[in-house]
Amino acid sequence: MNFLSYLISGISLGSVYALIALGYTMVYGIAKMLNFAHGDVIMIGGFVMFTAVSSAGTSPLVAIVCGIIVCTVLGVVIEKVAYKPLRNATPLAVLITAIGVSYLLQNAALLIFGSAAQSFPVLIEVPDWEITEGLTVTGVTLVTICVTIVIMIALMLFMRYTKPGAAMQAVAEDRGAAQLMGVSVNSTISLTFAIGSALAAVASLLLCSAYPQISPYTGAMPGIKAFVAAVFGGIGSIPGAMIGGILLGVIENLSKAYISSQLSDAIVFGVLILVLLIKPTGILGRKMAEKV
Amino acid sequence: MKKFKELNKATRNNTVTYIIVALMFVFCIVYTETGMASNLFQGILVPICVNVILAVSLNLTVGILGELSLGHAGFMCVGAFVGSLFSVMTAASMDAALLRFPLALLLGGVAAGIVGILVGIPVLRLRGDYLAIVTLAFGEIIKNIVNNLYVVTDAGGLHVALGVDAYNAMEIDAASSEVYINGAMGITGTPKDSTYIIGFVLIFITLIVVQNLVNSRTGRAIMAIRDNRIAAEATGINITKYKLIAFALSAFFAGVAGALYSHNLASLSAIKFDYNYSILILVFVVLGGIGSMRGSVIAAVILTALPELLRGLDSYRMLIYAIILIVMMLVNNNEQLSYYKNKLFGGLSAQLSGRSRKQKEVS
Numbered sequence A: 001m002n003f004l005s006y007l008i009s010g011i012s013l014g015s016v017y018a019l020i021a022l023g024y025t026m027v028y029g030i031a032k033m034l035n036f037a038h039g040d041v042i043m044i045g046g047f048v049m050f051t052a053v054s055s056a057g058t059s060p061l062v063a064i065v066c067g068i069i070v071c072t073v074l075g076v077v078i079e080k081v082a083y084k085p086l087r088n089a090t091p092l093a094v095l096i097t098a099i100g101v102s103y104l105l106q107n108a109a110l111l112i113f114g115s116a117a118q119s120f121p122v123l124i125e126v127p128d129w130e131i132t133e134g135l136t137v138t139g140v141t142l143v144t145i146c147v148t149i150v151i152m153i154a155l156m157l158f159m160r161y162t163k164p165g166a167a168m169q170a171v172a173e174d175r176g177a178a179q180l181m182g183v184s185v186n187s188t189i190s191l192t193f194a195i196g197s198a199l200a201a202v203a204s205l206l207l208c209s210a211y212p213q214i215s216p217y218t219g220a221m222p223g224i225k226a227f228v229a230a231v232f233g234g235i236g237s238i239p240g241a242m243i244g245g246i247l248l249g250v251i252e253n254l255s256k257a258y259i260s261s262q263l264s265d266a267i268v269f270g271v272l273i274l275v276l277l278i279k280p281t282g283i284l285g286r287k288m289a290e291k292v
Numbered sequence B: 001m002k003k004f005k006e007l008n009k010a011t012r013n014n015t016v017t018y019i020i021v022a023l024m025f026v027f028c029i030v031y032t033e034t035g036m037a038s039n040l041f042q043g044i045l046v047p048i049c050v051n052v053i054l055a056v057s058l059n060l061t062v063g064i065l066g067e068l069s070l071g072h073a074g075f076m077c078v079g080a081f082v083g084s085l086f087s088v089m090t091a092a093s094m095d096a097a098l099l100r101f102p103l104a105l106l107l108g109g110v111a112a113g114i115v116g117i118l119v120g121i122p123v124l125r126l127r128g129d130y131l132a133i134v135t136l137a138f139g140e141i142i143k144n145i146v147n148n149l150y151v152v153t154d155a156g157g158l159h160v161a162l163g164v165d166a167y168n169a170m171e172i173d174a175a176s177s178e179v180y181i182n183g184a185m186g187i188t189g190t191p192k193d194s195t196y197i198i199g200f201v202l203i204f205i206t207l208i209v210v211q212n213l214v215n216s217r218t219g220r221a222i223m224a225i226r227d228n229r230i231a232a233e234a235t236g237i238n239i240t241k242y243k244l245i246a247f248a249l250s251a252f253f254a255g256v257a258g259a260l261y262s263h264n265l266a267s268l269s270a271i272k273f274d275y276n277y278s279i280l281i282l283v284f285v286v287l288g289g290i291g292s293m294r295g296s297v298i299a300a301v302i303l304t305a306l307p308e309l310l311r312g313l314d315s316y317r318m319l320i321y322a323i324i325l326i327v328m329m330l331v332n333n334n335e336q337l338s339y340y341k342n343k344l345f346g347g348l349s350a351q352l353s354g355r356s357r358k359q360k361e362v363s
Helices: A003-031 A038-054 A060-086 A091-113 A139-161 A163-173 A175-180 A185-210 A220-233 A238-258 A264-278 B002-006 B009-033 B039-065 B072-090 B097-123 B128-147 B164-169 B196-214 B217-227 B229-234 B239-262 B275-288 B293-333 B335-345 B347-352 B354-362
Strands: A129-132 A135-137 B149-154 B157-162 B178-182
Touching: A003 A038, A003 A135, A003 A139, A003 A163, A003 A185, A003 A220, A003 A238, A038 A060, A038 A091, A038 A185, A038 A220, A060 A091, A060 A185, A060 B293, A091 B275, A091 B293, A139 A163, A139 A185, A139 A238, A163 A175, A163 A185, A175 A185, A220 A238, A220 A264, A220 B128, A238 A264, A264 B128, B009 B039, B009 B196, B009 B293, B039 B072, B039 B196, B039 B217, B039 B239, B039 B275, B039 B293, B072 B097, B072 B128, B072 B178, B072 B239, B072 B275, B097 B128, B097 B239, B128 B149, B128 B275, B149 B164, B157 B164, B196 B217, B196 B239, B196 B293, B217 B229, B217 B239, B229 B239, B275 B293, B293 B335
Parallel strands: none
Antiparallel strands: A129 A135, B149 B157, B149 B178
């Protein structure tokens, strides 16, 4: 292994973080809440694909589509049941409710699938690619990076050139004003949750393919790391989440390789603190003027 | 009774809190001394005390200082390990637990307080969600470092290593060596000094310090910063100083709670103090009512006991716990639902938390 291969696997891990971070950052930007249950939506997506392939014996493509549909529906249902009644409550109350939803999903999965980690079936079959002598990129890494790039470009185009995308930006900017202009705030927020959860399903596919194991706790740590990535890039900013996610993955992998594999978490979080101390709103975050 | 009503409102409110805790204490003594209590009941008493102290101390940061902290378990971790390390090292030379344990508690608290100041200096410059995520990051860093910490003594003195590679590279005189903290395995052999009686004494001390602080000049300065930072600064309040006082004091009590916690367990590893624990403490604070110490005490007692009470439901208990948590949050915070709740339960909920009564008076 050399520097380049560490870098490439770091970018691949970072791409997964970026996909998850997009879910956090879009929801934060539009609904102004931290959706702590997002990491567990990833885990549910993984289990749906796992069950579809191992128990129902469907083809990988059907399993992936099932996973995405279930996650999307789950995300919208969570929003309608748990978050919508609290739209005017304090952010802290919504945060605790999100934590409750996270416990609920984790324990439901624990009841259905048990606590032991199960091996995730191979859903992505792409041959490894040998770039030069000694530098091989696995098929999963390749697919991860390509899929992430495609999704990010699609998302940017969606936000820029479509009406729902414009509605999202308007709601993020000023919810009340957007409503006065005829934007349906509720359906825009639902759409945001749907997109975020669908991205989480894709992330779970890529995550579980790269580390082929799944347990009810699979989503927790990547969820927190992705949350950190979203803050790193400036929470609420979509390009920020992408940059933050990829940077975080690269830093994590390089510090694992060159400094200490056990202390990599401490290093990742340490870098986050440094960045926030130098630029308190993250890399691409906007500084809000303070009214007196 | 008439005299009680003449006291000022804050004193009256605090006295009710003390009475509630004292009643719980008396109940515990009577219940355990008469032999009616099950092992399960006796087993959760110390964890309840630990969680009550944690909830009250976190409420100081979240409710009084008004900053969301998600790294409270990190301070608890520092207190637990420093306290345990002290007890294990001095267990041979200091026989009397009566002297050793208070020292361990104090040391754990002071160590956590110092870490609190070190963390607080950079953290308190940030605001809102960014502050929350940085405290979470610090909590994870503390956990990660303690999880890779090795403390060994031998004839040559004390050796400390960070990471398993550094540990293996250390030159230790194997014959005389004694491992105190063994990386991810943590610390073992802590004397079981914690009892619920000490726990209740600590709850009282925490409540007295925190409640008196809130009603002091310092406390009013801290709350002024919470309510309007710029106005507070304009009236000459030193923002950094008062923020640090609240943050460090909160960390101190978290450290004391950590030492109490660690002296209740035979072995302790840092992995327990992850962000889930921090969030659990936050749940106590929010559910009990932000800023209400009495609410924190009650919520911590109920939510610590709840999973144990639901034990009969076996594997469904955490699921039910989660559902109860969501429903409670929805009922308390949704306008329509809380209207029905007030119709049903009337004054009961207002009686339980002093905060909501105050809000009613305002509106």
